[in-house]
Amino acid sequence: MKLLLNLFLLFSQGQSIEVSLLQFLDCYLQRAATTAQLADSWSSLLTLLRDCASLAPPTPFLALDLLGSLLQRVSIDKKDVKPAQEAVSKVPTI
Numbered sequence: 001m002k003l004l005l006n007l008f009l010l011f012s013q014g015q016s017i018e019v020s021l022l023q024f025l026d027c028y029l030q031r032a033a034t035t036a037q038l039a040d041s042w043s044s045l046l047t048l049l050r051d052c053a054s055l056a057p058p059t060p061f062l063a064l065d066l067l068g069s070l071l072q073r074v075s076i077d078k079k080d081v082k083p084a085q086e087a088v089s090k091v092p093t094i
Contacts, residue, residue, distance in 0.1 A: 018055055022062040038074045053090040060091040
């Protein structure tokens with residue numbers, strides 16, 4: 001319930017829905033998700049990062065922050081390193 005309240009507060013501050021949802025997902029992953037759940041959702045989170053790379057800032061940067069938080073908690077297979085590097089390279093630079 002507290003996570004839903006946080007989502008409502010973020011969205012009511014005038015931020016885009018993408019930014020609010022990424023912040024909500026980040027809060028959820030930090031507080032509620034187990035390491036096993038994070039490992040199981042790796043491919044979905046990588047797809048999310050790829051999709052966020054084409055959106056307007058600050059969305060890609062929040063997605064990168066989410067990826068960084070994920071990689072601190074979960075070790076990924078070597079086969080997943082290259083797709084992650086490719087997704088990160090598609091994020092626009094300032």
